[in-house]
Amino acid sequence: MTSPHRPATLDDVARLADVSRSTASRVVAGTGFASPAARERVRAAVDRLGYAPNPAARALARSAGVRLVVAVSGATRDVLDDPYVDRVVGAAAAACAPYPAGVVLHWLPLHDPAALGRVAEDRGVAGVVLVNTTEPLLDAIPARLRGRVASIGIGSATVPSFDVDNAGGASQIVHHLYASGRRRIAMVTGPRWLSCAGRSVGAYRRIMRAAGLPVRLVTGDFTAARGRAAAGELLARWPDTDAVFAVSDLTALGVIAGLRETGVRVPGDVAVAGFDDIPHAALSSPGLTTASHPVGPIAAAAATAVLEGRPVAPVTSFPSTLVRRTSA
Amino acid sequence: MTSPHRPATLDDVARLADVSRSTASRVVAGTGFASPAARERVRAAVDRLGYAPNPAARALARSAGVRLVVAVSGATRDVLDDPYVDRVVGAAAAACAPYPAGVVLHWLPLHDPAALGRVAEDRGVAGVVLVNTTEPLLDAIPARLRGRVASIGIGSATVPSFDVDNAGGASQIVHHLYASGRRRIAMVTGPRWLSCAGRSVGAYRRIMRAAGLPVRLVTGDFTAARGRAAAGELLARWPDTDAVFAVSDLTALGVIAGLRETGVRVPGDVAVAGFDDIPHAALSSPGLTTASHPVGPIAAAAATAVLEGRPVAPVTSFPSTLVRRTSA
DNA sequence: TTGAAAGCGCTAACAG
DNA sequence: CTGTTAGCGCTTTCAA
Numbered sequence: 001m002t003s004p005h006r007p008a009t010l011d012d013v014a015r016l017a018d019v020s021r022s023t024a025s026r027v028v029a030g031t032g033f034a035s036p037a038a039r040e041r042v043r044a045a046v047d048r049l050g051y052a053p054n055p056a057a058r059a060l061a062r063s064a065g066v067r068l069v070v071a072v073s074g075a076t077r078d079v080l081d082d083p084y085v086d087r088v089v090g091a092a093a094a095a096c097a098p099y100p101a102g103v104v105l106h107w108l109p110l111h112d113p114a115a116l117g118r119v120a121e122d123r124g125v126a127g128v129v130l131v132n133t134t135e136p137l138l139d140a141i142p143a144r145l146r147g148r149v150a151s152i153g154i155g156s157a158t159v160p161s162f163d164v165d166n167a168g169g170a171s172q173i174v175h176h177l178y179a180s181g182r183r184r185i186a187m188v189t190g191p192r193w194l195s196c197a198g199r200s201v202g203a204y205r206r207i208m209r210a211a212g213l214p215v216r217l218v219t220g221d222f223t224a225a226r227g228r229a230a231a232g233e234l235l236a237r238w239p240d241t242d243a244v245f246a247v248s249d250l251t252a253l254g255v256i257a258g259l260r261e262t263g264v265r266v267p268g269d270v271a272v273a274g275f276d277d278i279p280h281a282a283l284s285s286p287g288l289t290t291a292s293h294p295v296g297p298i299a300a301a302a303a304t305a306v307l308e309g310r311p312v313a314p315v316t317s318f319p320s321t322l323v324r325r326t327s328a
Numbered sequence: 329m330t331s332p333h334r335p336a337t338l339d340d341v342a343r344l345a346d347v348s349r350s351t352a353s354r355v356v357a358g359t360g361f362a363s364p365a366a367r368e369r370v371r372a373a374v375d376r377l378g379y380a381p382n383p384a385a386r387a388l389a390r391s392a393g394v395r396l397v398v399a400v401s402g403a404t405r406d407v408l409d410d411p412y413v414d415r416v417v418g419a420a421a422a423a424c425a426p427y428p429a430g431v432v433l434h435w436l437p438l439h440d441p442a443a444l445g446r447v448a449e450d451r452g453v454a455g456v457v458l459v460n461t462t463e464p465l466l467d468a469i470p471a472r473l474r475g476r477v478a479s480i481g482i483g484s485a486t487v488p489s490f491d492v493d494n495a496g497g498a499s500q501i502v503h504h505l506y507a508s509g510r511r512r513i514a515m516v517t518g519p520r521w522l523s524c525a526g527r528s529v530g531a532y533r534r535i536m537r538a539a540g541l542p543v544r545l546v547t548g549d550f551t552a553a554r555g556r557a558a559a560g561e562l563l564a565r566w567p568d569t570d571a572v573f574a575v576s577d578l579t580a581l582g583v584i585a586g587l588r589e590t591g592v593r594v595p596g597d598v599a600v601a602g603f604d605d606i607p608h609a610a611l612s613s614p615g616l617t618t619a620s621h622p623v624g625p626i627a628a629a630a631a632t633a634v635l636e637g638r639p640v641a642p643v644t645s646f647p648s649t650l651v652r653r654t655s656a
Numbered sequence: 657t658t659g660a661a662a663g664c665g666c667t668a669a670c671a672g
Numbered sequence: 673c674t675g676t677t678a679g680c681g682c683t684t685t686c687a688a
Binding site: 007050052054055056057059060064065066067068070080081083085086087089090093094096097100101102103104105106121122123124224250253254256257260278279280282283284285296 | 335378380383384385387388392393394396398408409411413414417418421424425428430431432433434449450451452578581582584585588606607608610611612613624
């Protein structure tokens with residue numbers, strides 16, 4: 001049945017089901033009591049009218065928000081240009097469909113802990129999904145946001161974490177490099193301020209030490225440009241390096257480009273591995289060996305957790321699986 | 329001034345400014361009359377209280393929506409996985425920040441024109457941004473959505489179009505290929521059902537005919553997998569092909585991969601050009617020659633147009649600029 | 657188990 | 673130019 005012009009309201013449903021608006025509300029929202037009979041009649045009416053609650057009205061009455069903020073911290077506004085961020089937003093926006101909310105993208109300047117406070121002021125905010133979460137940020141979660149924040153990355157007592165098993169993934173990569181005969185394995189890390197990236201570094205360190213191999217670290221920032229530069233730095237400092245593990249595919253691709261520019265063959269002279277398995281990793285040549293991470297599902301889970309508002313496990317870990325291609 | 333606990337409402341502002349709620353509303357919303365004096369007092373109160381309108385309440389009163397739907401048509405739900413779609417959603421989500429709306433991502437099954445109607449039923453919808461717009465879709469815009477739809481691609485009398493100059497971009501590419509000595513230029517197109525892709529095909533056809541060169545078309549679908557396959561088909565049908573223009577970078581990258589697998593050198597034997605300039609086009613090797621398109625700004629413009637609700641030009645064209653790298 | 661009634665915060669006629 | 677008066681559609685006590 002196509003509604004004529006004005007979409008059905010709860011009143012229409014109540015009238016058709018011959019119950020009060022309150023009862024209809026309870027049934028539709030799935031909250032509170034209702035006799036099976038009433039429940040059934042309301043259900044039928046909803047179907048017949050093609051009724052869908054008005055998100056704005058609902059949000060207003062519940063004094064809840066209508067916007068799910070994806071907040072990305074970083075030094076400059078450019079962090080928003082990352083395809084990874086787009087992926088997160090895309091997945092969150094798809095996850096929003098069943099809920100009365102939509103996604104807004106925000107930049108959280110790294111050294112402005114009050115930024116999140118300003119986001120919280122906005123009564124339109126249903127919740128926040130943090131990307132590139134830092135410790136200071138977790139310490140500065142505004143009280144108003146309690147229970148409506150999730151983090152893609154590190155979490156805290158009050159902020160559930162949805163993240164990939166960084167340490168496990170990094171171990172797999174390093175072990176793979178080692179197993180294929182590499183011994184001078186360098187690592188291009190994430191930015192210093194991002195502590196979840198630290199877990200991969202820890203794993204790398206542990207393995208290298210255990211094997212009695214040298215630890216060679218260069219700080220990166222997840223960009224391709226940085227990878228290209230890092231390649232030069234690495235070669236200058238440790239000319240005998242025979243493998244590079246970059247904690248971002250983009251960076252790894254940059255490393256490969258940089259290496260090649262100076263005549264180094266990949267993987268012949270130096271093996272290169274990345275992290276994340278972005279779509280392009282499969283297409284580059286050589287194909288990039290990396291760890292595959294379900295970014296979409298992670299983002300969807302975080303978004304759903306916030307939207308549902310129910311308590312969730314403090315940490316939800318997603319698997320990191322090694323993808324062997326030809327670069328390493 | 330940090331608000332104590334409960335964020336300020338319009339009533340608080342009105343009280344502090346010593347005007348009626350209506351006057352305060354008029355000033356804040358920038359609609360209707362108000363004496364300079366009143367205006368000033370309200371402004372001050374807003375500042376002092378850190379007042380921000382409640383989007384849900386506003387949407388409810390105006391009976392407007394709170395969600396900006398990015399609707400992507402395609403054969404299967406997989407179209408949503410495209411990085412291009414993510415880019416559009418990301419830009420739209422950033423553009424939403426100043427408005428009381430958030431982005432939701434929807435799939436419009438290709439052969440279900442009623443799908444958009446269902447989206448329109450939802451009173452929570454502020455507007456729709458169409459991606460991969462088809463003619464049948466434009467013909468089936470529900471009346472309820474009139475004036476709140478924009479298209480990234482082809483438009484119509486009632487739906488403004490925000491798009492790149494496809495024909496111009498394609499011409500540049502083909503001319504570049506021709507100028508660099510290629511004469512057996514094949515093209516991997518977009519899917520048949522997508523007519524805006526047709527404009528690039530038209531441009532290609534025109535140039536080839538004018539130059540007395542053979543037209544060689546293979547249908548694609550914007551994916552890398554298709555590109556890989558297309559490479560084989562091309563070579564089988566027209567072994568002397570010396571250049572391929574794919575209307576998608578992903579496809580072009582696939583073509584390169586496919587070509588290489590069969591021992592063909594790029595750009596030595598066959599030059600390959602793409603379209604869009606995705607982030608990875610710069611990183612592949614050889615670097616992909618392509619046309620750069622401001623997807624972010626296009627999406628932001630479309631989103632803003634819908635959100636503003638003001639009439640806009642029927643067609644807003646964005647430039648396509650040739651980016652010469654090494655693949656062609 | 658149900659319904660009546662009172663808002664949630666804002667906008668929009670319509671008198672003054 | 674300004675204030676009064678009704679709602680927008682839904683949730684939620686509180687009695688019945």
